[in-house]
Amino acid sequence: xxxxTWHGKRDVRVxxxxxxxVKEPNDAVIRVTSTGxxxxxxxxxxxxxxxxxxxxxxxxxxMGVVEEVGSAITNIKPGDxxxxxxxxxxxxxxxxxxxxxxxxxxxxxxxxGMGAALFGxxxxxxxxxxxxxxxxxxxxxxxxxxxVPEGPPDERFLYLSDVLPTAWQAVEFADIPxxxxxxxxxxxxxxxxxxxxxxxxxxxxxxxDGVTERLEMARRHGIEVIDAGEILDVAAEVRERTSGRxxxxxxxxxxxxxxGSPAAKIAQxxxxxxxxxxxxxxxxxAGVDRxxxxxxxxxxxxxxxxxxxxGLYGGMADPMPMLxxxxxxxxxxxxxxxxRRWTNALLPLVTDAADPLGVxxxxxxxxxxxxxxMAYQMFQRKADGAVKILLQP
Numbered sequence: 001x002x003x004x005t006w007h008g009k010r011d012v013r014v015x016x017x018x019x020x021x022v023k024e025p026n027d028a029v030i031r032v033t034s035t036g037x038x039x040x041x042x043x044x045x046x047x048x049x050x051x052x053x054x055x056x057x058x059x060x061x062x063m064g065v066v067e068e069v070g071s072a073i074t075n076i077k078p079g080d081x082x083x084x085x086x087x088x089x090x091x092x093x094x095x096x097x098x099x100x101x102x103x104x105x106x107x108x109x110x111x112x113g114m115g116a117a118l119f120g121x122x123x124x125x126x127x128x129x130x131x132x133x134x135x136x137x138x139x140x141x142x143x144x145x146x147x148v149p150e151g152p153p154d155e156r157f158l159y160l161s162d163v164l165p166t167a168w169q170a171v172e173f174a175d176i177p178x179x180x181x182x183x184x185x186x187x188x189x190x191x192x193x194x195x196x197x198x199x200x201x202x203x204x205x206x207x208x209d210g211v212t213e214r215l216e217m218a219r220r221h222g223i224e225v226i227d228a229g230e231i232l233d234v235a236a237e238v239r240e241r242t243s244g245r246x247x248x249x250x251x252x253x254x255x256x257x258x259x260g261s262p263a264a265k266i267a268q269x270x271x272x273x274x275x276x277x278x279x280x281x282x283x284x285x286a287g288v289d290r291x292x293x294x295x296x297x298x299x300x301x302x303x304x305x306x307x308x309x310x311g312l313y314g315g316m317a318d319p320m321p322m323l324x325x326x327x328x329x330x331x332x333x334x335x336x337x338x339x340r341r342w343t344n345a346l347l348p349l350v351t352d353a354a355d356p357l358g359v360x361x362x363x364x365x366x367x368x369x370x371x372x373x374m375a376y377q378m379f380q381r382k383a384d385g386a387v388k389i390l391l392q393p
Contacts, residue, residue: 002393003133004372006056009049010380014370017057020129020137025072028141030082034154035131036061037372037389038086038162039188039255040312042380044122051122059391060086060119061161062131063154066145073141082145084131084138085339086162088117091143102336107140115336132372134393146343149351155363156350158390159193164346164357166310166337167193167253173333174249174308176203181247183207183238183300185293187214187225189362189388190310191253195223196357198251200349206247208234208296213364213385221358235299246302254293255311291319298324309334365389 003017020029038061044052063083066076076082089096089104096104104116109126117139120130129137138144148157167190176182180203184195187209195207199222207218210229218225224241231237239246297307298321307330325332349357364387367375375389 001134002369003057003129004059004369004391005054006044006052006058007054010045010377012045012058012373012376014372015055017055017133020135022068022070023137024139025070026140026142027070028066028073028076028138028145029068030062030064030084030136030138030145031067032062032064032131032134032136032393034063034158035059035133035369035391035393036158036161036163036189037132037375037379037391039190040121041376043312045376045380048122051124053123053127056120056122056127057129057133058120059130059132060121061158061163062119062136063148063158063161064136067135069141075142076145076147080145081148081150081157083148083157083160084119084136085144085146085160085165086118086121087115087336087339088119088126088128088140089143089340090140091340096143099338099341101338101340104140118336132369132391134369143340146340146347148347152351153360155360155390156355159189159359159362160339160343160346160350162337162339163189163193163362163388164350164359165339165342166190167197168342168346169335169337170194170251170253170308170310171197171201172342173306173310173335174198174251175306175331175333176201176249179203180249181206181242182249182251183234183247183297184223184251184253185209185234185297185300186252186254186311187211187218188253191251192217192221192362192387193357194251194253194310196221199223200356204247206238206241211382214387217361217387220361234296238300242302246300246305248302249306249308250297250301252293252297252307252309252311255309255313295321298328298330301328301330304329306331306333308332310337363388363390367391369393 066080089101090106093105107117117126183206207223
């Protein structure tokens with residue numbers, strides 16, 4: 001089969017690799033019909049090389065049609081249309097019993113000290129072959145796959161794999177009071193959906209970004225946008241619009257790719273140039289993140305408010321303004337999305353013909369799998385108005 005494989009910094013290729021097969025009774029194999037490129041994939045493209053191996057298959061946002069199932073699988077059958085969550089969870093362990101599916105004890109990558117395994121995401125998360133491919137082996141298929149109806153286009157459902165549950169969890173973790181307000185930093189795919197979900201739930205939403213196309217997309221969905229390229233002090237602008245207090249909650253949907261962190265950018269660049277044997281322990285034990293977005297979040301949230309972090313950070317010793325956080329009485333929540341915890345709430349929204357979350361207005365580019373190298377380059381550069389790119393095998 002054809003698959004998107006990693007070969008080094010900014011070097012992804014579409015290559016022929018062996019077809020996946022059922023190996024365990026709880027496995028399934030799907031034929032992938034659509035798969036997304038996530039902002040987290042750009043971290044592999046740019047920074048996380050020390051945790052990658054040449055030839056690793058990328059991607060964790062797939063959906064498709066079931067081709068084959070293991071002997072223990074009764075919940076899905078060949079021919080079913082399914083979306084595959086990005087994290088792999090069993091649904092029956094202690095953590096899954098608490099709906100903390102991203103911490104599944106069956107698939108935890110204990111040798112790396114990490115949580116549940118992820119598709120297509122470094123040896124830190126199990127080095128499981130990913131979904132930017134023609135076929136995908138799905139472990140723990142007795143729980144993970146989400147059956148969706150035939151008929152509507154893939155885009156109606158694909159975002160159940162990551163974007164929608166990640167955004168829903170971010171809004172839930174933000175604990176916005178009824179009729180309250182939230183600022184969303186970063187209007188990439190996750191931030192767009194955070195803003196739309198919060199507005200759908202009746203909250204006042206500010207969206208912050210510096211990319212014109214992202215701001216325009218947010219405006220189309222009723223979000224009050226703040227252009228970070230024009231307004232230098234975003235926190236002051238938000239306070240001015242909220243009686244001097246700031247918003248009740250803030251969602252950081254940017255993570256370590258924040259602009260305005262020149263020293264950390266240099267550290268990231270240098271780390272990315274080091275040999276893997278040196279860079280891996282450095283990244284595992286040092287603060288190499290660009291924290292501008294998180295610092296803006298701390299400044300922007302009102303006293304006693306909540307910050308929800310859904311953007312990915314990679315450093316183990318990042319400096320935090322603890323005095324400021326303590327003085328303001330800030331609550332902070334974060335973590336990988338517990339995908340299956342939120343799908344029952346999301347399914348009625350994505351199957352609603354009215355499309356209340358605007359899932360059909362997120363994809364900006366649809367490309368064949370063979371054009372993945374160009375797609376990664378375009379997405380990394382935010383070229384040609386790229387907000388969300390889908391690959392179709």
